[in-house]
Amino acid sequence: MVEADHRELELHLSHERQMKKILLALLMIVATPVLADEPIVVHLKNHKFTPSTIKVKANKPAMIMLYNDDDSADEFDSSALKIERVVPGHNKANIRLRALAPGKYPFMGEFHAATAQGVVIAE
Numbered sequence: 001m002v003e004a005d006h007r008e009l010e011l012h013l014s015h016e017r018q019m020k021k022i023l024l025a026l027l028m029i030v031a032t033p034v035l036a037d038e039p040i041v042v043h044l045k046n047h048k049f050t051p052s053t054i055k056v057k058a059n060k061p062a063m064i065m066l067y068n069d070d071d072s073a074d075e076f077d078s079s080a081l082k083i084e085r086v087v088p089g090h091n092k093a094n095i096r097l098r099a100l101a102p103g104k105y106p107f108m109g110e111f112h113a114a115t116a117q118g119v120v121i122a123e
């Protein structure tokens with residue numbers, strides 16, 4: 001009789017440990033922050049953006065890592081995106097894009113607008 005009670009207790013404790021492990025795993029999943037996609041790397045060289053067309057997922061924030069490879073500063077400017085960001089020559093800047101509705105959002109390098117043109121496409 002004691003042996004049967006002992007086995008029943010072991011089974012109960014084993015089940016309890018499994019439930020704790022499952023609960024801990026679920027808590028870790030829920031508590032883990034949602035990681036954004038990698039930043040989109042864009043270079044500004046000879047007063048031109050490369051790539052000049054940037055595709056992002058609609059309705060999700062995104063990040064552009066802009067490297068200004070020119071000697072002079074330029075301003076990433078977009079009234080459609082509501083962003084103005086000066087990037088000194090031979091520097092980089094993070095440009096955060098809010099969650100965008102599907103569509104096309106033009107941008108430019110304001111100091112060299114004749115050549116520094118681009119578009120963000122949210123789809």
